Amino acid sequence: MVTKIEIRVGLKTGMADPEGANVQKALHLLGFDNIDxxxxxxxxxxxxxxxxxAALEIAEKMCQQLLANPVVHKYTISVAD
Amino acid sequence: MVTKIEIRVGLKTGMADPEGANVQKALHLLGFDNIDxxxxxxxxxxxxxxxxxAALEIAEKMCQQLLANPVVHKYTISVAD
Incomplete structure (x- = not known):
């Protein structure tokens, strides 16, 4: 029995997100004007x-030990289809 | 009315994924042995x-024009909570 887990590691609210800001700028330059x-x-x-x-518990440990930095990251774990 | 869209840009099947491979290696070194x-x-x-x-249509155009490279990427678009 295997489980496919999806882990999403994003930045905490208030952390600078230069990649997101640059994507927003680029989309704006391409004419997408409705982006907040x-x-x-x-x-x-x-x-x-x-x-x-068990897989969800293991994924939680993976985030704590490797995938996310608690100072700057928040993460969500879900079971993928 | 605003819509929060989640776009996931991943690699097509068969494309090399060195980041994924390195994460797998690191997890293995940390003692996670059940990872396929x-x-x-x-x-x-x-x-x-x-x-x-309308937001979903715009997101589709964003992927085509900027966010994904059709040679190597596949993407999924969904409405986020």
């Missing part, structure tokens, strides 16, 4: 050899 | 000043 905000984030899709509950 | 695969992707959360349907 762009936030960038990093996603990981991880296939874990465990049942759903 | 790690895929990395870039996500953008964009707030668009339009109703849902």
């Amino acid at each position: 905000k762009v936030e960038s984030a990093k996603c990981y899709r991880i296939i874990i050899d465990k049942e759903k509950e | 695969k790690v895929e990395s992707a870039k996500c953008y959360r964009i707030i668009i000043d339009k109703e849902k349907e």
Whole structure:
């Protein structure tokens, strides 16, 4: 039994997001005028050899130990389709 | 009326994903042994000043014109909560 986990590592509110700001600028230059905000984030899709509950616990540990920096990042973990 | 759109830009199947491979290696070194695969992707959360349907169409154009390279990327667009 394997579980496909989706982890989304984004920046905490208030952290500078130059990539998002640059994407917003570029979209504006391309003529997209209805954009209020762009936030960038990093996603990981991880296939874990465990049942759903165990996989979610492992993913939480992965975020704490490697994928996210608690000073600047917030993360969400979900089961992918 | 604003709509929050989530765009996920990942690599097409078969494309090299060194970031994903390195994350997998690092997780393995940290003792996570149940991982079959790690895929990395870039996500953008964009707030668009339009109703849902119009916002989804705009997001599709954004991907075609800027956010994704059709040679190497596949993307999914969804409405974020």
